Amino acid sequence: MKLTILGGGGFRVPLVYGALLTDRGEGRVTEVVLHDLDAGRLTAVGRVLAEQAAGVPGAPTVTTTTDLDEALRGADFVFSAIRVGGLEGRADDERVALAEGVLGQETVGAGGIAYGLRTVPVAVDIARRVARLAPDAWVINFTNPAGLVTEAMSRHLGDRVIGICDSPVGLGRRIARVLGGNPNEAWIDYVGLNHLGWVRGLKIAGRDELPRLLADPDLLGSFEEGKLFGVEWLQSLGAIPNEYLHYYYFNREAVRSYQQVEKTRGAFLADQQARFYDEVGAPGAKALDVWDRTRAEREATYMAENRETAGAGERDADDLSGGYEKVALALMRAIARDERTTLILNVRNRSTLAVLDNDAVIEVPCLVDANGAHPVTVAPLPDHATGLVCSVKAVEREVLAAAESASRTTAVKAFALHPLVDSVNVARRLVEGYTSVHPGLAYLK
Incomplete structure (x- = not known):
């Protein structure tokens, strides 16, 4: 199989290639094409991959190109891991927002909106090219903001684009370890949007063990989220939030x-x-x-x-190993070999959450097989979570509308409606600030 990685000069590409080197099964990836706009970064990452492959029999071949169409032709899977504006753009996102006293994180709040506004047009162009040059390919989206970008691409690729994130997987594994269960066998009741979700239950051997965790202050305070949010707040919620909700609860x-x-x-x-x-x-x-x-x-x-x-201290050693590449490999295996599995993914809602329409991309456990990812039925969210999910999804929709219409007014609306932006005037100044530093936002009129 041929795997094309867009953003192939990115720092985390060796994680993906390292995972591929462990796959010896039939129908595995045998050809990797790295695409990037920066030839120097492609060369550097190519050197890392060559050293990874040294002495590994049957390691997937690696080629590099700066020609997007060439990279996409004949691909079976396409990983989209692009960063429009580079890390310098991310730093600008943070700086402009913080100058206005609001959060500039790359996926949450003002920074996430700015990143989305300049990324969506590029992601849509990629989706259209995939539909034309590799119509049978499955696109696995790593590009942030992952849920927003996946929804933009799904308007052209349907269910053949699936977003992934290692954050909910890492959360579920930490909870399972604390409870003494096997993380690979636990069922995680998780639902929300990307970087905006909650674990409401975790079943080990068919029994929900989350109530036991919530009732034990020592156990609850022993892992990352317990230290980050505090035992009392988690017990009040009756759930374990994704770590990115710290930006909302302790903004x-x-x-x-x-x-x-x-x-x-x-x-x-x-x-x-x-x-x-x-x-x-x-x-x-x-x-x-x-x-x-x-x-x-x-x-x-x-x-x-x-x-x-x-006051959470240093990260635990078990949390330093990444994980999104393992999710990506499991997803590819399930689709390519019909190895049915369950993964937490970003997919179109269908009828999973009644408060959102069918096309809204959510983050939820999915059954994955040769026909793609199918969201499982979940219980409704509590009111406080429903309100936040609907509010942020409305902002995402305004970002998509602004990107499609090139409307500066709609971009202001997207910022102003976000729960972490506290004034319409602040939203206007954010748009001014971002358009002044990002050439990629020059399309807004």
């Missing part, structure tokens, strides 16, 4: 913490990855060692500001 503290750091997350990663690509390009560099060292630093500092605000 004032999160914004203050981000304003006080020497470098925002985007600025830190931009500097870190610039060093990585420089080091890998040096003569005689051990590319894989450089990548491993850089990745360890990146994972250890993930959501550091939120953990500092909550």
Whole structure:
């Protein structure tokens, strides 16, 4: 099978290739095509992959190209992992928002809206090209904001585009480990939008063990989310929220913490990855060692500001290994080989959540087989969660409308309606600020 990775010069591509190297089954990926607009980054990542493949019999071949159409032709699977505007754009997203006293995180709040506005037109172009050049391909979307981008692409690819995120998977695994269960065998009752979901139950051997966790303060406070949100708040919710909900439940503290750091997350990663690509390009560099060292630093500092605000301390060692590449491999196997499995994915709602229409992309457990991902029936969300999900989905729809119509007025509306933007005037200044720094938003009139 041929796998095309868009954003193939990205830092996390070796995670995907490493997962592919472990797959020895029939119908596995044998050809990987990396596409990127930056030939230098493609060369650097290619060196890392070559070292990963050294001594591995039958390792998938790797080719690189800056020609998008060439990369897509004949693909069986397409991974979309692009970053429009690069990490410098992410740093600008954070800076402009924080100057207005609102959150600039890349998927949540003002930063997520800015990122979505410049990403959606590019993602739609990719979807149209896939439909034309590789109509039988399955597109697996990694590109953030994952739910929003997946919904934009689904308008052209239908159910053949599926969004993935490792955040709910990691949450479920942490809960299962704390409860003494096998994370690979637990059933996770999780529902919401990407980076906006809750675990309402976790069954081990057919029994829901979440009530036991919520009733035990010591157990509840022993893992990442317990430390991040606090035992009392989790018990009040009666559920375990995705870690990104910290930006909603503790927004004032999160914004203050981000304003006080020497470098925002985007600025830190931009500097870190610039060093990585420089080091890998040096003569005689051990590319894989450089990548491993850089990745360890990146994972250890993930959501550091939120953990500092909550007094949560350092991340546990078990949480430093990533995971989205494992979800992607399991998804490909299930589709390519009809190896039926259950995964938490971003897919069209159909009739899963009655408060949203059929085409709204949600994040929910899905049964996956050769015909794709099928969302399972879930219980309704409580009112507080329903209100937040509907509010954020309405914002996503305004982002899609603004991108389609090139309407600056609609872009202002998207910002103004977000729960974490507290004034229409702030929304107007955000649009002014973002359009002044992002060439990719010049289309808004």
